[in-house]
Amino acid sequence: MPLFDQLSIRYKLVVLLGLSLGLGLCVSALVALYSTWAAERQSSLRALHQIAAIISENMRAALAFQDAQSAANMLAPLHTNPHIRYAVVESENGQLLGQYQAPGTTEPAALAWRAQIDQRPGRPGELHEAMERSYHYVIYPIDFDGKRIGTLALLADNDAMYAKMRQFFVLQGVASALILASLLLLSWRLQLIFTRPILQLLALMRRIGRSKDYTPVLATQRTDEFGELYRGFNAMLQEIRLRDEQLSRLATTDTLTGLANRGHALATLQAMATRAQRKREPMGVILLDVDHFKRINDSWGHAAGDLVLQDMARILQANIRSYDLAARFGGEEFLVLCDGADLAITTDMAERIRASVASHSFRLAGGQVLHVTVSLGLHVGSTAPETALALIEAADQALYRAKQAGRDRVEST
Numbered sequence: 001m002p003l004f005d006q007l008s009i010r011y012k013l014v015v016l017l018g019l020s021l022g023l024g025l026c027v028s029a030l031v032a033l034y035s036t037w038a039a040e041r042q043s044s045l046r047a048l049h050q051i052a053a054i055i056s057e058n059m060r061a062a063l064a065f066q067d068a069q070s071a072a073n074m075l076a077p078l079h080t081n082p083h084i085r086y087a088v089v090e091s092e093n094g095q096l097l098g099q100y101q102a103p104g105t106t107e108p109a110a111l112a113w114r115a116q117i118d119q120r121p122g123r124p125g126e127l128h129e130a131m132e133r134s135y136h137y138v139i140y141p142i143d144f145d146g147k148r149i150g151t152l153a154l155l156a157d158n159d160a161m162y163a164k165m166r167q168f169f170v171l172q173g174v175a176s177a178l179i180l181a182s183l184l185l186l187s188w189r190l191q192l193i194f195t196r197p198i199l200q201l202l203a204l205m206r207r208i209g210r211s212k213d214y215t216p217v218l219a220t221q222r223t224d225e226f227g228e229l230y231r232g233f234n235a236m237l238q239e240i241r242l243r244d245e246q247l248s249r250l251a252t253t254d255t256l257t258g259l260a261n262r263g264h265a266l267a268t269l270q271a272m273a274t275r276a277q278r279k280r281e282p283m284g285v286i287l288l289d290v291d292h293f294k295r296i297n298d299s300w301g302h303a304a305g306d307l308v309l310q311d312m313a314r315i316l317q318a319n320i321r322s323y324d325l326a327a328r329f330g331g332e333e334f335l336v337l338c339d340g341a342d343l344a345i346t347t348d349m350a351e352r353i354r355a356s357v358a359s360h361s362f363r364l365a366g367g368q369v370l371h372v373t374v375s376l377g378l379h380v381g382s383t384a385p386e387t388a389l390a391l392i393e394a395a396d397q398a399l400y401r402a403k404q405a406g407r408d409r410v411e412s413t
């Protein structure tokens with residue numbers, strides 16, 4: 001069913017529910033129709049029986065005396081019932097005593113009915129009734145003193161029965177249409193119970209696909225499978241969010257010192273430089289290098305060197321402003337980006353760092369205390385466009401001069 005497959009889950013459920021409820025309604029309507037038809041059929045035959053019983057009771061004397069005139073008089077009032085179309089009274093030996101034909105009845109029709117009555121199954125003179133498509137009839141035996149003296153055959157059309165059936169059919173149709181409309185409304189309400197949570201999840205999934213914001217938002221008190229689905233979805237979002245954070249931390253952080261790594265520092269420098277140029281503000285770049293670091297490694301081991309680098313990171317963090325960035329730029333080389341800082345502020349910051357390092361006691365795992373110095377080169381970006389690499393290059397030249405000038409000092413471009 002390709003068309004059905006293409007329908008949204010909402011309409012699929014409405015179609016399925018509507019079809020099942022509609023089918024139930026059709027079956028019950030057919031049952032009601034059949035029962036009404038059977039009841040009408042029974043009641044038509046019963047009514048004809050009652051008329052036949054009354055006429056037969058009065059017809060006894062006419063039969064006993066073979067009085068055709070009396071028989072005709074007794075049949076004549078039948079015209080008050082427009083549905084009785086034909087009646088015939090015969091004596092026991094089959095002799096016709098009286099006959100009635102409703103006004104408008106043609107002779108061929110009367111003859112056909114007569115033939116139908118004569119061909120009835122069973123023994124002649126026995127009580128018999130039959131329901132045909134367009135008429136029904138009763139053959140009623142007439143007894144006198146315990147002896148069969150004749151029979152009365154009464155035939156009536158089915159017009160009254162069909163009129164009632166038509167009326168019932170119209171009523172049933174109207175009721176069925178109303179019920180069907182209510183059932184469709186009910187199907188729509190019912191499908192909401194199932195589709196609302198699914199569509200909510202779908203909308204959230206689409207929104208996350210667009211925004212990439214994995215913050216869990218589906219709060220629910222539900223205790224059913226949908227509640228479980230919501231909670232599972234929330235847990236999954238939470239996990240993705242944590243992993244995202246972890247991944248971006250790993251991608252931007254130096255694992256030894258916890259400072260920003262080289263890649264993150266360069267990207268931040270580029271963004272900071274662009275912003276500074278747009279706002280026509282200065283920005284400071286400080287490049288610093290641990291003096292004679294190789295000696296520390298060689299004398300105290302690589303682990304001691306690592307410890308020094310970690311302490312160095314802490315000193316840097318302690319001496320920068322919240323909106324500056326300290327990064328590990330290479331082995332024992334660090335970069336500090338000072339947002340909106342002019343030469344005076346940058347120089348002051350570099351000097352503060354140098355002095356903090358020089359006065360710091362680097363305590364090794366074995367308890368030994370080292371004193372270390374750093375050389376710093378700084379450059380303050382002008383308002384003219386400069387690439388991140390050009391800014392670093394300039395700071396590096398200043399650093400080179402600091403090293404050349406004897407280390408433990410700050411040089412600027």
Ligand SMILES: Nc1nc2c(ncn2[C@@H]2O[C@H](COP(=O)(O)OP(=O)(O)OP(=O)(O)O)[C@@H](O)[C@H]2O)c(=O)[nH]1
Nearest residue numbers: 289290291292293294295297302303305306331332
């Ligand atoms: N412990 C440790 N050492 C590192 C790391 N990265 C680089 N190094 C070492 O840092 C040292 C850098 O030495 P050099 O480039 O010669 O510079 P330096 O000894 O500091 O001398 P100057 O810079 O001229 O004062 C090398 O011995 C590298 O092996 C690291 O992550 N941990």
